[in-house]
Amino acid sequence: MQKPANGSEINQGIKSERILWSGTALCMAALLILAGRQALSEDLPRSLNLHGGKAIYDAACVACHGTKGEGTPKTSAGFDPPNSFPHFNKCDETTPEFTRDYKAAIRDGGPARGFSTIMPSFSGVLTSAQMDEVIAYLRGLCKEKGWPVGELNVPRALLTEKAFPESETILTATVNTKGPPAIANELVYERVLGKLDQLEVALPFGWVHKGSGGYSGGLGDIAIGDKHILYSHLNESPYQSAYESTGSILSIQGEVVLATGDRKRGLGAGEPSLGVFAMYDRLLGHQAFMQIQTGINIPRHTEFGPRSLYLRSAFGKSIAGDGNLGRLWSPMVEIIGNRDLTSGTKTDWDAVPEFQVTINRRQHIRAAVGYLMPINDTSGRPQQIIAYFLWDWFDGGLLEGW
Ligand code: HEC
Incomplete structure (x- = not known):
C-alpha cells in the first residue's frame, strides 16, 4: 500500500x-x-x-x-x-x-x-x-461515538462465533464422513439491534440414519440469543492503510435452547438449556486475525446430558488480489475443545482447516468449507465436512451485486 x-x-x-x-x-x-x-x-x-x-x-x-x-x-x-x-x-x-x-x-x-x-x-x-x-x-461523518467499525468484522469461522454483530442469514450443512451417518443443517438468522446488540435465532434440522435402514429427518433444538458488545477498538490513524489495522472486539451472548427436537430420533437434547459465552476477536495487522469463543451449556435438569464447557478458536488471514480489492479468500484453522463437567472426563479436541471466500462482486454473499477431525481420543468420534452459505442481507438482496 x-x-x-x-x-x-x-x-x-x-x-x-x-x-x-x-x-x-x-x-x-x-x-x-x-x-x-x-x-x-x-x-x-x-x-x-x-x-x-x-x-x-x-x-x-x-x-x-x-x-x-x-x-x-x-x-x-x-x-x-x-x-x-x-x-x-x-x-x-x-x-x-x-x-x-x-x-x-x-x-x-x-x-x-x-x-x-x-x-x-x-x-x-x-x-x-x-x-x-x-x-x-x-x-468521520458519523458523529456518534461507540459504533464498532467494520474492519473489526473478521471472516466468519465454521464453528467459532465471532464478536461483531451482523445482519445476515447463514445456512450450514455438516455431513459425517466417519462415524454414524448423519447430515445436520442449521439456518441462522442474525439481526443488528441498535449500536451494541444483535438478535440471533438458530433453527437446526437434520437427517439421521435409522437402525432399521434409511434416514429420518426433522427439526432440532431451536436457539434464541442476544449478543452484546462490551468493548471494541480499532487502532487507526487517518493515514494508515486499512490492511495494517490492528484492533479488538469483545462481546458476550446469552441464549435459550428450546427442546423442540426429538431426542429419541437423535435430533435434540431432550430438555431445554441455557448457553452463555464470550467472544474475543483480534486483528493482528496485514489482515491476519484471531478469534476466541468460550462458553458453558447448562441443561435444565442434566437428565439427558451434563453441563459442558467449550473453547473454540480460529486463526487466519485474508488475501485478495487486484490491489487488495478483489475476491477475498480467508484460509483459517480452528481448534475446538469440549469438556463435559463430570468427574473423570477428558477434554475432546478437534481441528478444522477451512477457508471462506466471497462469491459475488459486492462480497456480501460468501461461502466456506472445512474438514473437522478429532485430534485426541479419535476412536468413535466423527470426522465431518462442514460448509456454509452466507448472505449478509444488510448489504443488499440475494440477487443484487453480482
Ligand atoms: C455523479 C455522482 C457521484 C459522485 C460525483 C460521487 N458519487 Fe459516490 N456514489 C454515487 C451513487 C449514486 C452511489 C450509490 C450507488 C448504488 O448504491 O448503486 C455512490 C456510492 C458510493 C460509495 C459506495 C457506498 C457503499 O454502500 O458501499 C462510496 C464509498 C462513494 N460513493 C464514495 C464517493 C466518493 C469518495 C466520491 C468522491 C471522490 C464520490 N463517491 C463521488 C454518486 C456519486
Whole structure:
C-alpha cells in the first residue's frame, strides 16, 4: 500500500508536476460533476489541498453525496438515488462497512461492487493515498461515538462465533464422513439491534440414519440469543492503510435452547438449556486475525446430558488480489475443545482447516468449507465436512451485486 506523502514532500519540486496533473484531473472531475448545476463558477474550488480528505470530498464528491454525506436532493444531483445510496452521516449504515468495499467503489466506480454506474470511477483522478484520506473523512461523518467499525468484522469461522454483530442469514450443512451417518443443517438468522446488540435465532434440522435402514429427518433444538458488545477498538490513524489495522472486539451472548427436537430420533437434547459465552476477536495487522469463543451449556435438569464447557478458536488471514480489492479468500484453522463437567472426563479436541471466500462482486454473499477431525481420543468420534452459505442481507438482496 502506498502511503500518503507528508507535508515536506508535497513542497518538493519533483512532485509538483504530479500534483499539478492530479489537481487538473480533480478539477476536471469536479467540472464534469458540477456541469448542469447553476452558479458553476462559484462552486469550483479555487485551490485544492490535495492531501486533505475534506478538500477532496468537497471538490469531487459533495455534488452527489451532499455536504454532510447525507446525499444531494434529486433536484440538484440530477439522478434518482438507488435504494442502496449511502448516507455517510448515518452511523448505522456506514460503520459496519469495510474500507476495502468503499475503496473499490471509489477506485473502480459503482459497478465494481455491483452498484449503480452513477458512482464514477476515480482511478487516475485520485491516488490510492488520496482515496484513503477521503475514506477517513467519510468515516468521520458519523458523529456518534461507540459504533464498532467494520474492519473489526473478521471472516466468519465454521464453528467459532465471532464478536461483531451482523445482519445476515447463514445456512450450514455438516455431513459425517466417519462415524454414524448423519447430515445436520442449521439456518441462522442474525439481526443488528441498535449500536451494541444483535438478535440471533438458530433453527437446526437434520437427517439421521435409522437402525432399521434409511434416514429420518426433522427439526432440532431451536436457539434464541442476544449478543452484546462490551468493548471494541480499532487502532487507526487517518493515514494508515486499512490492511495494517490492528484492533479488538469483545462481546458476550446469552441464549435459550428450546427442546423442540426429538431426542429419541437423535435430533435434540431432550430438555431445554441455557448457553452463555464470550467472544474475543483480534486483528493482528496485514489482515491476519484471531478469534476466541468460550462458553458453558447448562441443561435444565442434566437428565439427558451434563453441563459442558467449550473453547473454540480460529486463526487466519485474508488475501485478495487486484490491489487488495478483489475476491477475498480467508484460509483459517480452528481448534475446538469440549469438556463435559463430570468427574473423570477428558477434554475432546478437534481441528478444522477451512477457508471462506466471497462469491459475488459486492462480497456480501460468501461461502466456506472445512474438514473437522478429532485430534485426541479419535476412536468413535466423527470426522465431518462442514460448509456454509452466507448472505449478509444488510448489504443488499440475494440477487443484487453480482
Ligand atoms: C455523479 C455522482 C457521484 C459522485 C460525483 C460521487 N458519487 Fe459516490 N456514489 C454515487 C451513487 C449514486 C452511489 C450509490 C450507488 C448504488 O448504491 O448503486 C455512490 C456510492 C458510493 C460509495 C459506495 C457506498 C457503499 O454502500 O458501499 C462510496 C464509498 C462513494 N460513493 C464514495 C464517493 C466518493 C469518495 C466520491 C468522491 C471522490 C464520490 N463517491 C463521488 C454518486 C456519486
